[in-house]
Every structure is written in C-alpha cells, then in structure tokens.
Amino acid sequence: FTPQQIHICYGKIPTDVIIMWATVAKGPKMSVQYSFNTKINDFNIVVADQEELKINNEKGVKFLYRAYLKGLKPATVYYYKIISKQNGVSSDLLQFNVPSTGFDHFQSYMVLADMGPYTHNLQNIVHEAKNNEYTSVFHIGDIAYDLHTGKGSTGDKFLNNIQLMTAKLPYLVSPGDHEAKYDFTHYRYRFSMPTLSWPMKTEELYYSFDIGPTHFISLNTEMLFHVFKKDDQLAWLEKDLIAVNKRSKRPWIIVMGHRALYSSCDNRKDCLLETPIIKTSLEELFFKYGVDIYFGGHYHNYERSWPVYKDKVVAQHYKNPKAPVYITIGTLGQEYLPEPIRRPGGQWSAKTENKECFGVLEIFNSTHLHWKVLAAANNAKIDQIWVIQT
Template sequence: MCPCALKHFCYQIIGLSVTGVPGSMEVTWTTFNKTESLVEYGLVGGRLFEMTSKGYSTLFVDSGHEKRHMYIHRVILTGLKPAATYLYHCGSDEGWSDVFSFTALNDSTCFSPKFALYGDLGNENPQSLARLQKETQLGMYDVILHIGKFHTEPYDNARIGDEFMRQIQSIAAYVPYMTCPGNHEAAYNFSNYRNRFSMPGQTESLWYSWNLGSAHIISLSTEVYFYLEFGKELLFKQYEWLKKDLEEANLPENRAVRPWIITMGHRPMYCSDDDLDDCTRFDSYVRLGRNDTKPPAPGLEDLFYRYGVDLELWAHEHTYERLWPVYGDKVYNGSSEQPYVNPKAPVHIITGSAGCREKTDTFNPNPKEWSAFRSTDYGYTRMQVVNTTHLYLEQVSDDQYGKVIDSIWVVKEKHGFSAWF
C-alpha cells in the first residue's frame, strides 16, 4: 500500500473478499480524498486493463479527537472466469495503485480449496507475516481466514489501523481476505472494523456465511457476548441469524453438495491457557450463554452440535491448541485408534499465535482430557477441504522456520446431527 505520486492521493489496498456470488470478487481500498472508485483489470496474457468496473465510496470519520476522514471504496468485479488469473489496479484518473493479481475462485463443488488461517496478527511483532506473504504470492492459498484481532483499533486516531492495512496488502491484495471481529476491534462500537472490511451480507461484516468447494463457512462475532453496552439485541439477532443459516445449510439438497460446515469466531468455547479468559471457565459465555440478560442469552455449543457443525476455528488465545472432538466438556472421539475418523462431536482448533505485541500466552500445566496438542510457538494453520469426506489441517511453526509441528485428517463419511450417533 504505497502512496501514489499524483496529487498526493494515498491508496491503501485493504484487499479482496468474496461476495457470496459465484464469479465475482470485491475490491476495497481507502483514500484520504474523495475520488472516483474504479478498478481496471484483465486476464493474464490478454490486453492489460481491458475491463473496468465502477463502484462507490463512503465517508468514514474516525471517532478519535482528530476526527480523521477516510473514503472507503468498494468495487465488485463480476463475470470472472473460474480459476482464471487477472491483473488489476484500482483508483481513478487522479492516481492509481500498484498492479496486483488474483485468481478467481473455482465455483465447482468439487473444488479442493486451500486456506491459511490465524488470528491475533498485529502491526507490532507480526512474526508470521513474512512467511505468509511469501506463501500467498507463491500461490499456496486460495483464501485467508483472519479470525479476529487486526490492530485496527483506533490508536493514534486510527493511524495504527492504517499501518496494519499497509502491512497485510501483500496478502490481501492477492487472495480473498475473510475476517471476523475480535475484542481489539471494539472501540467506538467496532467502527474501524465495520468500515474497513467488506464481507458478504448486510451486517457490516459482523457475521455472514459463504460457500466454497464442498464447505459452507460461517463467520460470527463472539464479541456480542462481551460488549453489551453496544446493545444486547445484537447477541439475539446473531443467534437467530445463525439458527436460520444453519437450518438452510442442513436442507438435504444443500448438505448433500456442501456437507462440511465450518465456523470461525474469535473467542473459543474451550482452551487450556492459564489467563482466566472466558474459554478457561466451565460456564463460558460463548459456550453456554449468559444468564444475566433478560431473557437469558443462549450459547453456541448446543446450536452448533444440533446442526452438525464439523469444525470450529477460533483464536484470541496467543497459542495453538487442537482439541479432541468435544461436546459438553467431554471427549467424543471416533475411536481410540482414529479419533478424527467419524468423530462424534465437533472438532475445535485454536490458532491465535500469528504474532502481536502481547507475545504468546502460557498454558495451564494440567489441561482437561479434551486437549490433544498444544504449542506456544508463533505460527499459523493451513487447511484444505479435499472433498466431501476428507479435510486436512496442519500447524506451521514460524519459530521453527516453517516446520509443520502438528497435522490431522478429519474424515467423515456422514455429516449432520445424525453423524454424532
């Protein structure tokens, strides 16, 4: 995200995101002056910038004392050819960004997408960033899942958020960068997060779902359980949305083609860190809900279990932890020899050690029986949804120069609530 020389218009590429509509991609960027919102693009090997799409900009005024003004530009590219690579730049005649490239997502349900996923990557001590940048530009990933905490909190009147966006450009400008909110985004009612990112749906990126390959992926806000000052109605609104979305995903005709249901949310239901966070408590708000609201607010564990969620991705804890299949604080392995083959409960992965200023956390020396593998190394997770029955996960240690320190295959011959029995 380097500044453009023309008229001092500074272009900050926030990056790409899926729209939920096959054959399309959304490009989002920021300027500090009001300009047109244009993306010029073309197929690699074809005529450069032979196509143009026009979008719109919205004025975002940061709530810090300077009331800094930013214009957030959004342009949707349509009619993209699956798996084709495009070159593009964005801006207007008053100044253009650098030239970037992306590969349009394959919209086939037989596609086997590859993901990098992590949370808690900040602008200070972003240790895993260089490796992620290189691997993204080598074409190792189709999508990035950033599971909360971006350091877009409005320190220094949102300039820290600007700097973070510049840092992730070398990832987010090349592949869809899909997000969910974390606790560090809470200032001014998550205003920086809600304005800077463009996720599918009409919920200001707080919760949404989308499909890729044989997976239905749901992003949610765990923060609705903790920031009731912004309105407890958000908690109930999200829960009802989740229930409706899961019901639709479980319709026989939908689950047949996209049997994997994967969720991502910032704060885990379970963890074995020693920091007294919500996930260390048996009565976790995220897991069991809150009884101090009227009416009591339901938690997520029973909902996800009832609708057969296969995999739950979390962050917030600055560690990596893989759990045995778990429900109700008890382990439900597929078998003692093959715990992740036809598991009898959802699989949980906590991946919050990408690198941030708070460093890594420490673990409770006496974890519960559901804790299968733990690491305090800086790193991130890779995932591939291989087909309708097989999903692969591995953990990369940046401390150990990219070594894979943990891996599992999740194998499910049957999906949905009935798969638990």
C-alpha cells in the same frame, strides 16, 4: 490519491469479488479496471463507492473505496488496476484467482488470528501467503492491535504491511474484542465481507458463504455477551445451519469466531467467566447441526481438541467424528500478551503449542479434510490431522 491498503474479498458469492483501498486525499471518482489477460482494457471497468472514516481517525487515511466485480469466471486468474483517469493515478498491475466451484477441486485456506504490525514473523506469513496457491486467508479477530489505535495510524500501517497478501488473496475477517471499540466503526468501514452491505452494520457482523463442498460461517462472538443483541445472531445461525442440509449440499461445515469455546488458558478472567458464556451460546447448535470444526483465537496459544461435546471426549480419532473439533489459533498475538498453556484443561485437549504459528485448512474433496499447523518463523510442521467422512 495513490491507492494504499489494497485488499480483496468475496461478494455475495465467490465468483463476485470486492476490491477495497484507501487514499489520503479525497479526489475524483476512482475505478477498477480488470481483465483475464494482462492487457487491461476499458471494457471492464467498475466505478468504486467512497466513504469517509472520521471517528477516531485523526491521523489515519480517511477516504475508503469499494469496487464490486460481478459475474467472474470460476477457476480463472484476473488482473486488475485501481485507476483515476481524471488525475492519472494507477496502481501496479495486480492479480487474484477466482476459486473453482467444483466439489472435488482442492482448496487451501490460511487460518490465523490475533495478528498486528508488530507480530514477530509478520512478513514471513505475508510472503508465504503471496507465494503459494492459497484460496483465501481467514483472520479471526484482533486485527492490527488495533485498527483505531494511534488515531487510525496503526490500522493503516498494518493493512499496508499485509497488502502483498491481501491484494492477491481474499482476506476474510471476523470481529474480535479489539475491534469492538467505537461501535466496531473501524472494522465496519475498513472491510466489506460476503453478503453484507457497506459500511457494515453493527448488528449484522456475521455472514456465511460456500466454496465447493464447504460451508463457511463467520460469527461476531462479542455480541454473545449482550443479552438483548445475541438472539438475532443465534436465530440467524440456526436458520443458516438448517439451510445447509449437510448431507446433500455441503459435506463440510466450518465456523470461525474470535472467542474460543474450549481452552486450557487459566491465567485470566476470560477463561473462567467469559468462555462459558460462549460455550453455552453455541455448543448445542454446533453439535445438533453437525459442525465439523470451529476455529477461534483470543488466547495467544495453539490448541486442538478431540471431537468433544459438553467436555466429554466423543472419540480420540477424527474418522466420522460425532462431535465438533475445536481449534484455537491465537499464537501470533504473543508479542502483545504471552499466554503459554501450562497444562491441558481437560481430557478433550489433544494438542497444545506455544510457538508462533498459523494454520492451513486443506479441503481435498467431500470426504477428506486436512489440517496442518506451521511455525511462523520457518514453516516447520507443528501439528496435523486428517478428518475423514465416509
């Protein structure tokens, strides 16, 4: 009954927090006990929902739990334990931060993709996240290589390996091609993302939420290859972008999706056949509604574009850009498939890198955004830009 694979995420709004975990055996009801001081008391208890993950999970931990904490105070540290009073089970005392909702409060986000239990520098990344004041972590698809591999045991191993990070920081995921098998079942059951029901529905694996001046959108780019399934997501995306009303509500619009729109990768069919489908589906909407940055993975390299629209460079700077910036941050997948960039794919390509790395998105206020890329081995700075809106 001991809780494992603990990870947290935002609920419908960032002042709601979802806590998830798994147990080997099915037992009596389990709960989360929480407080904003270290003296956990019985007045703050949420009973968890429970589901059983059966499909291709013969060797995996089957019993999954989800507790939804509502109405938390912004900019506050909370302490929590996962407990079962009936059998005396209790996790260690853990903690998380509820983000500030203010527009001028600094926020910092770790951004990565294509990461699994055999990523070379996995524990360096986990400890970097745990020991620093990140607001949350975005993992943009290809999670664990794969959640269902080894009949579920690989997903268990990975989620336990990153628990030091994910029990403290909201872990926001987007589905990639490696999550699609078995109708996304392991992804839909193992995670619960903002605004979505749980287990998540196959046809609704996309979501958005706001923190301070930033509107975040996560897409299921795998659905864009299905003619009869992509229309609902694209209609939702346009409606969501219209509702942002960028100038008066959210100055920054950040979109995440596993598949890249721009890539200099040239050594597999994805580059020639699949990337154009993603670009045709999304680029016009991003340009029309003022998306600032699109983050993707899939290709196991790093690449940053200039502001670009339909392969034409709009500017070779990032002050008041008139088109989106496209960033691929998939280098952590090199252990599984090396994909070095041999040459830039066009004038739109501003920076490439083949070392394992992760990104840090820093929102300073409504006018200044900083992006930096750090080597996974030693945190050495590889790339950085300022995006400025005046």
